[in-house]
Amino acid sequence: MSKRQGPVIFSDIEPYAGLKSAVKMGESKIILDLVAKSNLRGRGGAGFPTGLKWKLVFDTQADKKFVICNADEGEPGTFKDRVLLSEYAKLVFEGMAIAGLAIGANAGFMYLRAEYKSLLPLIEKVLTDMRADGALGKNIMGKEGFDFDVEIRLGAGAYICGEETALIESLEGNRGEPRNRPPFPVNTGFEGYPTTVNNVETFAIIPHILTKGAEWFKDIGTEKSSGAKVISVSGDCENKGVYEIPYGTSLNEILKMTGTSSAKAIQVGGASGVCVPKEDFTRKIAFEDLSTGGSIIVLGEKVNLMDMVENFLEFFKEESCGQCTPCREGIPVFLEAVKSIKDEKCTKEYLQDILSLAETMQCSSKCGLGQSVPNAFVSVIEKFKNEYKLSKKIKEEKVFNG
Ligand SMILES: Cc1cc2nc3c(=O)[nH]c(=O)nc-3n(C[C@H](O)[C@H](O)[C@H](O)COP(=O)(O)O)c2cc1C
Ligand code: SF4
Numbered sequence: 001m002s003k004r005q006g007p008v009i010f011s012d013i014e015p016y017a018g019l020k021s022a023v024k025m026g027e028s029k030i031i032l033d034l035v036a037k038s039n040l041r042g043r044g045g046a047g048f049p050t051g052l053k054w055k056l057v058f059d060t061q062a063d064k065k066f067v068i069c070n071a072d073e074g075e076p077g078t079f080k081d082r083v084l085l086s087e088y089a090k091l092v093f094e095g096m097a098i099a100g101l102a103i104g105a106n107a108g109f110m111y112l113r114a115e116y117k118s119l120l121p122l123i124e125k126v127l128t129d130m131r132a133d134g135a136l137g138k139n140i141m142g143k144e145g146f147d148f149d150v151e152i153r154l155g156a157g158a159y160i161c162g163e164e165t166a167l168i169e170s171l172e173g174n175r176g177e178p179r180n181r182p183p184f185p186v187n188t189g190f191e192g193y194p195t196t197v198n199n200v201e202t203f204a205i206i207p208h209i210l211t212k213g214a215e216w217f218k219d220i221g222t223e224k225s226s227g228a229k230v231i232s233v234s235g236d237c238e239n240k241g242v243y244e245i246p247y248g249t250s251l252n253e254i255l256k257m258t259g260t261s262s263a264k265a266i267q268v269g270g271a272s273g274v275c276v277p278k279e280d281f282t283r284k285i286a287f288e289d290l291s292t293g294g295s296i297i298v299l300g301e302k303v304n305l306m307d308m309v310e311n312f313l314e315f316f317k318e319e320s321c322g323q324c325t326p327c328r329e330g331i332p333v334f335l336e337a338v339k340s341i342k343d344e345k346c347t348k349e350y351l352q353d354i355l356s357l358a359e360t361m362q363c364s365s366k367c368g369l370g371q372s373v374p375n376a377f378v379s380v381i382e383k384f385k386n387e388y389k390l391s392k393k394i395k396e397e398k399v400f401n402g
Contacts, residue, residue: 006244007220008228009088009204016135018091018207022098023141028058031102035206037214039226044162044199045269045293046064046072046368052205053196056186057103060194067099067108067148067195068171068190072155072162074113076272076315077295080230081200083242085112085119088204093150095203097140098210099196100148108150109190111167114157124154124366159319163367164197166321177321178367201230201294221247225286229294233258235267236300251281254296263298265305265384270295271312273373274379275305305380305387310338312376320369327370330361334377355381 005011025031036051040068051141057065069092073081096108112120127150130136142148153171160166160349168210170176189195204226209217218226225247231254234240238259245254249265266276268285270290276283276290299308313335322328338355340346358374365371379385 004204006228006230007246008191008208008217008244009084009091009201009230010244011208013091013208013211015090016094016133016141016207017142018094018098018210019135019211022101023143023146026143028102028104031060031098031210034214035102037208038217039214040202040205040209041225041287042199043201043205043229043293045075045291047287047291050202051187052102053198054301056184057105057147057194057196060187062194063135064107064191064193065103065105066163066190066193066195067096067103067105068195069096069108069110069150069200069203070162070164070197071110071112071116071200071202072167072342074159074162075272075293075295076265076312077234077270078232078293078296079230079234080242080294082116082119083104083232084200084204084230085116085123090130091124091207092200093126093130093136093203095152095198095206097136097148098206099198099203101140101146103194103196104287105196106147106149109171110150110152111161111171112152112154113209114155117154120152120154124390127152158321159315160321160367160369163369166367167197168195177323178364178369192284199293219273222284222286222288224288229285229292231285231292231294231296233296233298235296235298236260236303237298245285247286248284251276251290251296254285255281255298258298260298262301264303267297267299267308267376268292269375270293271296271315272368272375274375275299275308275383276379277383280383291401305384306338306342308311309376309380310335310342313338313373316369316373324366324370326361327367327373330357330365330370331373334373335358338377351381 032055040050042048114161136149138147155161158176161170163178165179166176185195221227228244228246230244268290317331320327358378
């Protein structure tokens, strides 16, 4: 598997340099300001500004606060956190400890995807080494009162537990189902205490920002998307693997980087993402254009896109927690629609009903899972009109504007 040298996480840094800088800065406010100035946005998918999230927790009055690392990576086509945990776990824990110092938390959890259990001995060893180095535990890096430690807890194999409130429920020993929001975890998180939940990659970036500065970070990427993104590239491409690319990198450049000469389409963002046709490969990975948690699936000429959509829908049917009606009842309806398109039985009225259901699901599902279920279907319907066999009637009526 390929791994390309990148400008942020994959760039050089001295061990514990971030923690040492944080301790030198001393005060929470200075660290919070620096992280906010860097414009770092969460790498777990939603892109919430990290500095603001930490400040919201810092501003709360509570006896306890918590730091949680979301290592539940389960989006189809995403495996970048597995690589980061295998090779950069120290950097991730360093980022968590810095978060602890910044928000005033003494305890952290890493919620590790059940399927990554094999990484457990390696990660536990990193924790043991860090305690021995004075980088975790009491009086970290010699700073009186800077106490922070991390406990690893394993998930049980549910995709929905990557959603932060379902994750917290699961951490508390409950069934992993999303909570109503508000209140948000920054106010009412683990066991009701203010909590920051961040992605593995977000934490791994923090020591670099603490050491190299906000301006250094902002110089990488685009105006609205600072820094770089670690992506997992898979599918019909030459050099599958994990790459760190500056925000603003186009899909064409990604294909070139992986030595892939052609593709019919690229699925950006996994099952919950969108399918991009080759005429749009000039589009860029950035929050303002194609936002992704890290999954890039290259689709060759032979891929049947309706089969792919069906596969994603089967995945969602399996993984939906079933708590709310639009998601629970909507997914089977989408599966029916795919079947009718494949059987050339889809009518204009039926398709319009399905597209209207897509809007309903996007705005009324309780969490991101249900909200993103229609994405792949809608993007294939809109962008690949010639890809699937429609009933003659639909073709003649030009339902799809072309
Ligand atoms: C169904 C679903 C699955 C998710 N899975 C993950 C995941 O595996 N890892 C992750 O970091 N965020 C995941 N998220 C996003 C989290 O809810 C949350 O936004 C993120 O952990 C915040 O971290 P960040 O601010 O560093 O991005 C998921 C969201 C949804 C709706
Ligand atoms: S949208 Fe789906 S996964 Fe999310 S709460 Fe509703 S039923 Fe559960």
